[in-house]
Amino acid sequence: MLEVTDLTVAYGTVVALHGISLTVADSSITAVLGANGAGKTTLVRTISGLTRPRGGSVRLDGRDITRLAPEEIARLGVAHVPQGQGVLAELTVDENLRLGGLWRRDPKGQRGALAEAYELFPPLASRRHLAAFSLSGGERQMLSVGRALVARPRMLLLDEPSLGLARRALIQIMARIKTLVAERGLAVLLIEQNAKSALSVADDAMVLHLGKVVAQGRAHQLLSEEGLRHAYLGF
Amino acid sequence: MSRFLVLTLNGLTQGAIYAAMALALVMIWRATRIINFAQGAMAMFTTYLALFAVDHGAPYWAGFVVALSSGLLLGAIVERVIVRPVETAPPLNVVILTLGLLLFLEALAPMAFGGQIRSFPPAFSIVGLHLGNSQVAFSPFDAFTLGSVLAVMVLLLLLFQKTNLGLRMRASAFNPEVSRLLGIRVGRMLTLGWALASLVGALAGVLIAPSLLLYPTFMDQVLVFGFTGAVLGGLDSAVGAVVGGLLIGFALSFVGGYLGSDLETVGALVILIAVLMVRPRGLFSLQRLRQV
Numbered sequence: 001m002l003e004v005t006d007l008t009v010a011y012g013t014v015v016a017l018h019g020i021s022l023t024v025a026d027s028s029i030t031a032v033l034g035a036n037g038a039g040k041t042t043l044v045r046t047i048s049g050l051t052r053p054r055g056g057s058v059r060l061d062g063r064d065i066t067r068l069a070p071e072e073i074a075r076l077g078v079a080h081v082p083q084g085q086g087v088l089a090e091l092t093v094d095e096n097l098r099l100g101g102l103w104r105r106d107p108k109g110q111r112g113a114l115a116e117a118y119e120l121f122p123p124l125a126s127r128r129h130l131a132a133f134s135l136s137g138g139e140r141q142m143l144s145v146g147r148a149l150v151a152r153p154r155m156l157l158l159d160e161p162s163l164g165l166a167r168r169a170l171i172q173i174m175a176r177i178k179t180l181v182a183e184r185g186l187a188v189l190l191i192e193q194n195a196k197s198a199l200s201v202a203d204d205a206m207v208l209h210l211g212k213v214v215a216q217g218r219a220h221q222l223l224s225e226e227g228l229r230h231a232y233l234g235f
Numbered sequence: 236m237s238r239f240l241v242l243t244l245n246g247l248t249q250g251a252i253y254a255a256m257a258l259a260l261v262m263i264w265r266a267t268r269i270i271n272f273a274q275g276a277m278a279m280f281t282t283y284l285a286l287f288a289v290d291h292g293a294p295y296w297a298g299f300v301v302a303l304s305s306g307l308l309l310g311a312i313v314e315r316v317i318v319r320p321v322e323t324a325p326p327l328n329v330v331i332l333t334l335g336l337l338l339f340l341e342a343l344a345p346m347a348f349g350g351q352i353r354s355f356p357p358a359f360s361i362v363g364l365h366l367g368n369s370q371v372a373f374s375p376f377d378a379f380t381l382g383s384v385l386a387v388m389v390l391l392l393l394l395f396q397k398t399n400l401g402l403r404m405r406a407s408a409f410n411p412e413v414s415r416l417l418g419i420r421v422g423r424m425l426t427l428g429w430a431l432a433s434l435v436g437a438l439a440g441v442l443i444a445p446s447l448l449l450y451p452t453f454m455d456q457v458l459v460f461g462f463t464g465a466v467l468g469g470l471d472s473a474v475g476a477v478v479g480g481l482l483i484g485f486a487l488s489f490v491g492g493y494l495g496s497d498l499e500t501v502g503a504l505v506i507l508i509a510v511l512m513v514r515p516r517g518l519f520s521l522q523r524l525r526q527v
Contacts, residue, residue, distance in 0.1 A: 048416060049415075050412065050415070050416070069415070070412075070415040070416055071414075071415045071416075071417075071418050071419055071420050071421065074415070074416055074417060074418035075418045079416075080416045082412075082413065082416065085413075086413060087413075088406050088409050088410050088413060088414075089409075090405075090409045091402075091405065091406065091409065095402055095405075095406075098399075098402065099402060099403070099406055099414075099417050099419070100417060102399055102402070102403065102417070102418070102419070103417070103418030103419070147417070151417075151418070
């Protein structure tokens with residue numbers, strides 16, 4: 001379980017997040033919605049340790065991880081799929097995938113996880129030994145997500161997975177993630193601009209606007225609030 | 236034996252050493268986008284340490300091991316103590332720090348080891364081998380020089396391409412932020428990268444010391460030639476560094492042999508300018524691919 005309490009982040013004098021609190025329970029998907037510049041990416045970057053908060057705390061299963069280095073947070077099983085540029089373009093597809101779970105030091109388990117990733121994303125299997133820069137945008141996104149899953153994470157931070165991805169591939173990825181949520185207790189924080197599709201898979205949701213929480217609750221409730229949808233979600 | 240062949244063999248041996256220097260520079264450039272101008276001075280210092288051991292009765296091979304292991308250690312220390320604190324500063328700051336380190340080491344060496352020019356023992360005879368009745372311009376020590384540079388390069392290649400540690404190091408060099416998200420302790424990888432680069436530089440130092448003689452600035456020109464080789468190879472490519480270093484070795488050997496040895500340094504300058512004008516990316520650079 002991830003608990004974010006009163007998180008405040010500032011870049012110089014510009015405050016990007018104003019006292020955000022949020023909980024992501026195990027076996028659940030929480031969507032964070034909002035327009036560009038709402039602070040969504042800042043929120044996941046702070047959770048994974050890339051950005052230092054000015055105040056507040058992040059706890060994973062009760063343990064305070066607010067000041068931990070990103071690599072140590074990753075080693076606790078938090079996999080962050082960054083927006084856009086997540087693949088290591090100079091390395092091969094196979095090397096990218098292997099890197100996902102190297103920290104586990106469990107070669108046997110990792111071979112299985114690798115095979116699963118290739119099964120889930122057949123386009124990657126046929127490009128296994130090509131450098132990742134030769135992949136299309138959608139394939140790169142598959143690689144990013146696949147690599148995060150190879151780590152067999154307990155917490156997945158997805159920053160706009162729909163970016164550059166064909167609708168069919170996105171549905172496939174989300175189906176796989178829902179399975180992991182149900183079967184392995186995976187907790188997911190899903191950042192999306194496309195609110196409609198995110199709310200359709202999420203259990204809980206939160207809407208950010210200029211670094212503040214403007215709505216928070218069960219996903220289906222937010223879906224039914226027409227005023228909110230018109231004001232912040234654009235559908 | 237024809238003059239051409241003599242110069243070619245000489246160029247090959249010298250080139251192997253420049254290749255090692257170029258590789259050391261490229262390893263650090265790739266990982267941190269820094270040109271380590273102290274690379275030569277660090278190798279000078281470790282060569283002095285080797286001589287110090289030999290002076291105190293240690294056999295040559297113990298001195299050789301002292302050079303390589305102190306190189307490894309010195310690289311790690313430099314990364315931790317000098318580079319790490321200014322990690323987030325613009326790369327130029329770090330480059331200037333490496334220049335400071337160069338001056339520091341070249342001032343420290345005469346204080347620690349005396350300022351006079353010293354000879355450094357070779358591992359094997361430097362007298363040319365006999366083939367039938369004729370003597371060739373290739374000595375057992377030349378063979379050792381080539382062999383040990385080749386061995387280190389093959390080992391590094393295996394490390395980077397075939398091991399998980401090497402994979403982590405490459406990932407850290409290409410994209411530290413994403414690497415950290417994958418649980419890679421990038422800081423350790425950087426320290427190790429500096430240590431290995433410094434080891435390769437230290438190897439160049441002990442290999443060239445017998446022919447150059449040892450004094451506090453004796454590696455300066457090796458650094459310049461190695462750097463020229465690295466630029467020729469494209470700075471971004473390990474293979475390019477090796478090929479570039481060898482080409483510089485050949486070129487300088489021919490310039491020295493046919494035009495006069497005073498012109499060697501000028502020759503390197505001409506090559507450097509020519510590369511930067513004609514093909515600034517170098518022969519093997521990945522730059523174009525990276526922009527895709």
